[in-house]
Amino acid sequence: MKGSFGFFINVKNVRFASLLSILCLPLMAAAAPPDVPAVIVIRNATILTVSHGNIEHGSILIKDGKIAEVGVSVNAPKDAQVIDAAGQFVIPGIIDCHSHIAAESINEGSVSVSSMVNMAEILNPEDIDIYRDLAGGVTSANILHGSANAIGGQTLVIKLRWGQPAAKLPFEGALPGIKFALGENPKRSNFSIPGQPRRYPATRMGVEETIRGAFSEARDYKKTWDEHNKRVAAGEKNLIAPRRDLRLEPLVEVLEGKRYVHSHCYREDEILMLLRVAKEFGFKVRTFQHVLEGYKVADELAAAGVGASTFSDWWAYKVEAYDAVPYNAALMTQRGVVVSINSDDAEEATHLNQEAAKSMKYGGLSHDEALKMVTLNPAMQLGIDKRVGTIDVGKDADLAIYNRDPLSAYAVVQKTLIDGRVYFDLQRDIAERAEREKEKKALIDRFKKAAEKKPEEKKPDAAGQKPGEKKPEEKKPEVKKPEEKPKPPQTDGADSSATVTLGGAL
Amino acid sequence: MRSKIILWCVSAVCFMALCAAPPAQAQGGEPQYFAIRGAKVVPVAGSPMENATIVIARGLLTAVGKDIAIPPEAWVVDGKGLTVYPGLIDSFTDVGLSVAPPASGEAGPRRSQEGAHGPEDRPYSTPWRTAADEATLSDKRIETWRNGGFTTVVSSPKGGIFPGQAAVLDLAGERAGDLVVKSPVAIPVTFQTSGGFGGGFPSSIMGTLAYIHQVWLDTEWSIKAQATYEKNPRGVARPRYDRTEAALAEALEDHAQVLIPANNAIQLRRALELVDRWKVKDATYAIYGGQMAYEVAPEIATKKLPVLVNLKWPEAEKDADPEDKPSLRTLQFRDRAPSSPGALAKAGVKFAFYSGGITSPKDTLKAAKKSIDAGLAPDAALRALTLSAAEIFGVADRLGSIENGKIANLVVTDGDLFEEKTKIKMVFADGRRFEIREPEKPKEPPKGDITGKWKLAYTTPDGPEESTADLAMDKDGTISGTLTSKRGTASIISGYLSVDKFSFTINISIEGSAADVIFSGAFDGTSLKGTIHVQGISLDFTGVKPTITTTAAATLGGAQ
Incomplete structure (x- = not known):
């Protein structure tokens, strides 16, 4: 994700933001x-x-x-x-090939390989960004894990079926993915915490080693299971099965071609690095995400048959984005790479049509080629082009x-x-x-009225009574006083809130 | 005259004996046979009976119905105008356990500094902790909840993703072990995270879910691998021992139910999917939270999952940012949450209530009443506080209703349990009787402040005696505190200062029957002067605030 630079987007696109706030504020109800x-x-x-x-x-x-x-x-x-x-x-x-909407958490950033986590399990169908992006013409989105680690979580493609439960969001039949990340983010170069030990890796070399290490483990894991299954098939009894490892299973799926790799990247060297590692282990990278220096290695991308999903004109927000050019999408397209323009941002996703249009100005793509950047091309990259x-x-x-x-x-x-x-x-x-406003106001008024009642009824108690008088209203203060108690800290898992934001996006 | 003196001596001895015992505890000399005669009985299992009799013997219900012969040894309670319910059950709490978690790394949840590197480090997991082992009589809430009609709780250690194992506890006993009715009954799970950067794994809810998936897989593997290894250890690498796996495997073996947190619609639907995914051993599952069940009840019904409904209904945060406008969805949730129990009942889902952070039993009942106002049948609400809870936790054969042979847990009221003005008169927990009294209220504002340590002096037929009253007074004149004699300390159950007139009462047992000792008189700003009343006998006493260095204070301190 664009992360700490996200606010620039809001400044840049303030007119869209205000338009959207008018458009969507009352729609908080599912x-x-x-x-x-x-x-x-x-x-x-x-x-x-x-x-x-x-x-x-x-x-x-x-x-x-x-x-x-x-x-x-x-x-x-x-x-x-x-x-x-x-x-x-x-x-x-419109299909957004890089989105972080509709999710209750984005990053499991505590470990360098978080392939055990799955975005599909924490979908939030009530995220208002689904509706806002719908209002921008988006119908499908690739919901990605963040870029905190070299190998991130499992990802999925959803349709923006606003109002449906989480189980109805996934794009039926679309192959699941996994997020990789190269460069500064998995190095945690911008996210170190004073007093905390740095998490490995801290260099691009370390990122490469982390990926190799994980795939070596996955290859061994697959081998162990294959051997076990062979022995079972041969009729051996009393075998202790290997332990299942939820961290390695998705990587085995990558090796078997059952899961797409979507890799966050910026620089040409890291792009070539992942292509080499993929070749070594025999898997395919499905898309490079951001890929701002993709124009430098367009031929290699085209030869490897890898999709590129980039920004229209957004650069220099960190050192690894200095060599970005707005011609990136057009240049890669002209060298035969399947290119899409993505949002990486709930707000930007509301005007991907305009982001696509920019490649007509920068690079001279045709009207049709530009439109493909947010429709057919992302569909091809996500393997859903037979459907949408x-x-x-x-x-x-x-x-x-x-x-x-x-x-x-x-x-x-x-x-x-x-x-x-x-x-x-x-x-x-x-x-x-x-x-909606009417219903909201009615509810607020009702709660207000209920809240106002309490102090009034408490008064007779404090005022006191005449000596010897009976206490007919004794029950009343008892009724009212306990209702408004300070909320104890909620340690239970059963939080009342509708959404829990944890970890934060990167 | 002579007999009166004898009675005094007996009383005085008993008085001293009683002061030695903690107030929350029933006394050894308490009667064990009771009969409640002529009361309205609401057995929950069956229809209410008017003018019925209940016999209690040695902690159990031995006869319930009309025309029941009352055994001669029974203490008879006249039930005229009273209603008897089964003791109430708070189906998910930590009442009865020590509030502070164990300090050492031995049992406490992993601190975030230790940063787990993955599921293999078992972050935030202490499934071997058991409520049965951590039950303690020193929890002050035991008395509060029992006096409010809750004789039973399903209590669980707190803290972490796998905090430990829950037990059914009865809120009465002489030793901590007496509290335990059944253990373990549940393995609660929470979706705790390390909270973000630097805190270790898991830092997100998806990380927590992945962790729990892995733990169940490992537990299942461990059970099978261990069994296979035992059959044929030769030439086979032994499966590694893991405390988390071992504890969970054992609890599942004992049919402890896995409790999944889920409050809103998203969480509830997610929980339904988790149940399909976590197919470990023959585990059974229940949901806790359930406040948005009004949207999801029919889906829950299809999975036949019981729900523990949190009675702490959602409301606006007290110190909420006034600029932070709640969404319509949030407002609707606050409005409709109490209709969830009604929706669950309609869908045929088994549910029970839990206090969920409500700190008083009275407020808990009031919150249950809200669900009645929102459409739940009153008898269904009562069931959710009694028999349904017992059924969910597998103790309906001994708890939850007024039936012959069940544990004698009863609430005796002067009216309908859910009526605002109804008072609880008496509670039986494990056959022990606890009388409930409304604290006396001061009639007028107090003059002066009676707060402090008072030395009380009086003369018994045996000679002069002293005791210490440690009093604390609220602004409105309500007095609380303790009374300490040479033998120990008793709590003041009721007391007040009205202008300059004070009165406070302790309750002691005399010849197996509870008796009040009332101290009343006048407070002139510096000293107390009044009378002690106990069982028809009166004694004058005086009270002064000793200076810190007096020998009396030192003696008392040493005697404790």
């Missing part, structure tokens, strides 16, 4: 997921298919969450729900509808659909705000 009509038809739209050009005044027919027809005219049944998109633009839903990333028959109906050309700075998302359901609708959002 909305019920929208109903799914069996058939929807989007009419009169400019359709940017990404795969086969643009269609003016086109229609998209959606059946059971899939795109059934795309064209100038489609065979829509009479009872289909109609979305009139006259003057509007439809693109495939373009507007084609048979693909998931994950779509974003803009009021203007999405690569314009004036474009605003009108509707976002996932699996044919309208998860974000600007008009609906505006219409529901008053209702």
